[in-house]
Structures are given as structure tokens and as C-alpha cells.
Amino acid sequence: MAADPNKLAIFVTSPQNMTHVVGIAEAAVRAGKKPMVFFTYKSVHLTKDARFKPLAELCGEEDIAICADSYTCEGYDSAKDIPAGLTAKQMRTQAFHGALLDECGKYIVL
Amino acid sequence: MESLKVYILIANRTYNDGIRSALGLAVENHYGYPVIMNGEFPKFSTYMAENIAWIGDMEGEVFTCGAPAPDNLPEEVSLTEINLQELGERMRDADVIIPYGLLKQTNTPPPACAE
Amino acid sequence: MKMLQVYRSEPNDDVKTLVDILNRDREADEFKLYGENPNYDELVSKIFAADKTVCWW
Incomplete structure (x- = not known):
């Protein structure tokens, strides 16, 4: 699949850029x-921001995800505490970053 | 799918997860080039050493810019020393440049950070 | 090649050096995210007008 010229990848690596x-x-x-x-690494803390769920709804299920390993590494339960606005299938690996690039x-990057 | 050249710049000791991120892209058939800036090296655990070695196996390269590679690196770890000008010239050919995480702190981390 | 350099904070000397090299002989634009109330519509317009965007720390 060729990259869509109207699609914007936002790769979130910092926990302080939610705005x-x-x-x-x-x-x-x-x-x-x-x-x-x-969202990867420490930026997964932004899933606890009240603005995360509306963001997830804005993007849609196929176009927003977080790194499940990062979420677990930061102490959250990636099985029982899926962030508001996401489903289990949006708890992804770094392959999703590859999908952003593709x-x-x-x-x-933010 | 086109293989992209992706540089991940790591400027803060707590954001060496950028190396794992580069490996993730290498697995997706891109070229991952993590750059550890100004001596903000990770702890070279077995996990980290394996990731760095794997990036090399996937035709990527891990750089250190602004500081020499530490002595006594694990055998499988290879860091390429590069200066800022050389890095800039290389990145002119990059498809993606990722300044990862946060900038270096100006204050010294307290001992509590070691745990 | 049109470059867009975006800054999340005031660029330090390393960033300035890299930006100078990346922008050399290229059309270049910039956007400061660290000012008050950044205009995100303007930023998105600049991103889509550029070939490559680098968003510095």
C-alpha cells in the first residue's frame, strides 16, 4: 500500500505534549x-489524560494505538486496564509505528 | 514497501528506549539508526546489548555523537562514533528524523535515579 | 526538497547546527510550538506543504 498523501502520522514519544x-x-x-x-514509551501516561478518549474517538479504532509493552513497563495492566477510548486490538507493538511510516x-514526532 | 532510513536521536539518559523503537522499525524492513547524544548511554544490560546487536544484524547502526563509546562494552555491542557535522550530513539522506523523548536534563540526577 | 523545522522548545546549539546542515541548499520553513497558543491549523498547513518535517525537542 502506498502512503496516503492526506494522512498525517503523529508519533508520540514524550509525556508532556498532549496539548x-x-x-x-x-x-x-x-x-x-x-x-x-x-503513543510509545513514557508517552503512554497520556492515556490517563481526560483528552485521550476524545482523541481516540476522533481518530477511530484503526488509526490510534499505544505500545502495549510500554504500557506494561510503566506499571499499568495492559489486560485489565485498557485505556478509555481504546479496545484490546489497539494495544499494539512497535509494528504500528511501521504502519504509520507505510x-x-x-x-x-511529539 | 520502500525501506526508509530512520534516525532516532536520544538526548536524555531515560529515553534509550529509542533503541528498541529503532529495532522495531528494522523488523519492519526499515533501516534504524539510533544516535545516543552527548554520552546519555543506557545501561548495557543483556537485553539492551542484544537489541543493539540485532539492529546491526538488520543493516542498521547505533551511533554515539558527542562522546566516545564507553570502555568495556559487552562483546556484541558496537557503537559508531560520529561528530555533529557528520551526523548532520548523514541525516540529509534520512527519510525520517525522530528527536526522541525529552532533552538532556541540566541538573544532575540524584542517587535515587539509579534504582 | 522543502524542509519544515518545528521546535518544541528554544533550539540549543546542537539543534541549530543540525538544522543548518539539513536546510543547506534547500527551501526551508520553521514553526515554533513553544510560543503561547500555537496556531495548529497553520502548522498542519506547513506540514502538508513540506516534503519533510523534523520536530525537535
């Missing part, structure tokens, strides 16, 4: 673009 993540994702949707977001024509 930017939400701001950029919402702006992308306003511009008629499609955000695709992956599917998205544009890319930003």
Missing part, C-alpha cells in the same frame, strides 16, 4: 486530513 497532540490531530481533521497516532504521507 500539541490534540491540537495537531484536530487541525488535521479540520483540514480534511486523517491523523494516525501511536501509510502516512506526512509525519511528525
Whole structure:
């Protein structure tokens, strides 16, 4: 599958940029673009932010995920405590980051 | 699918998880190049050493920029020393550049951070 | 090749050096995320106008 020129990858690696993540994702949707977001490592703490669930709903099940291993490493229960707004299938591996690179024509890290 | 050249810049000692992230991309048929900046090295555990070796096996490379590679690295760990100008020139050919996590702290970590 | 350099904080000397090399002989734009109330619509527009975006710490 070729990268979609209207799809924006947002790779979240820092735990302190939720305002930017939400701001950029919402702006992308306003511009008629499609955000695709992956949270990894310590950024998984942002799943506990009240703005995470609306973000997940904005992106849709196929286009937002978190690294399940990171979530577990940070002390959360990736089986019993799936973040609000996500399903078990959105608890993913680093392969989802590969999907971001493959599917998205544009890319930003936060 | 095109294989991309991805540089992951690690500037903070607590964000060496970027090496695992590079390995994840290598497994997805991309070229992963983690760069440890200014001596913010990880603990070279067996897990970390295996990941670094695996990145090399997958035609990636792990760099140290701004500090020499530590002495007494595990046998399977190879770090390529590179200066900032060389890194910049290499990254002109990058498909993706990822400044990972946080910047280096300006204050010294207390002993509690060692645990 | 059109580069977009995005800054999450004031760029340090290492970042400035790398940006100078990356932008050399290329069209380049920038966006500061660390100012008050960044205009995300403008940023998204810049991202889609650029060939490559680097978002620094």
C-alpha cells in the first residue's frame, strides 16, 4: 500500500505534549486530513489524560494505538486496564509505528 | 514497501528506549539508526546489548555523537562514533528524523535515579 | 526538497547546527510550538506543504 498523501502520522514519544497532540490531530481533521497516532514509551501516561478518549474517538479504532509493552513497563495492566477510548486490538507493538511510516504521507514526532 | 532510513536521536539518559523503537522499525524492513547524544548511554544490560546487536544484524547502526563509546562494552555491542557535522550530513539522506523523548536534563540526577 | 523545522522548545546549539546542515541548499520553513497558543491549523498547513518535517525537542 502506498502512503496516503492526506494522512498525517503523529508519533508520540514524550509525556508532556498532549496539548500539541490534540491540537495537531484536530487541525488535521479540520483540514480534511486523517491523523494516525501511536503513543510509545513514557508517552503512554497520556492515556490517563481526560483528552485521550476524545482523541481516540476522533481518530477511530484503526488509526490510534499505544505500545502495549510500554504500557506494561510503566506499571499499568495492559489486560485489565485498557485505556478509555481504546479496545484490546489497539494495544499494539512497535509494528504500528511501521504502519504509520507505510501509510502516512506526512509525519511528525511529539 | 520502500525501506526508509530512520534516525532516532536520544538526548536524555531515560529515553534509550529509542533503541528498541529503532529495532522495531528494522523488523519492519526499515533501516534504524539510533544516535545516543552527548554520552546519555543506557545501561548495557543483556537485553539492551542484544537489541543493539540485532539492529546491526538488520543493516542498521547505533551511533554515539558527542562522546566516545564507553570502555568495556559487552562483546556484541558496537557503537559508531560520529561528530555533529557528520551526523548532520548523514541525516540529509534520512527519510525520517525522530528527536526522541525529552532533552538532556541540566541538573544532575540524584542517587535515587539509579534504582 | 522543502524542509519544515518545528521546535518544541528554544533550539540549543546542537539543534541549530543540525538544522543548518539539513536546510543547506534547500527551501526551508520553521514553526515554533513553544510560543503561547500555537496556531495548529497553520502548522498542519506547513506540514502538508513540506516534503519533510523534523520536530525537535
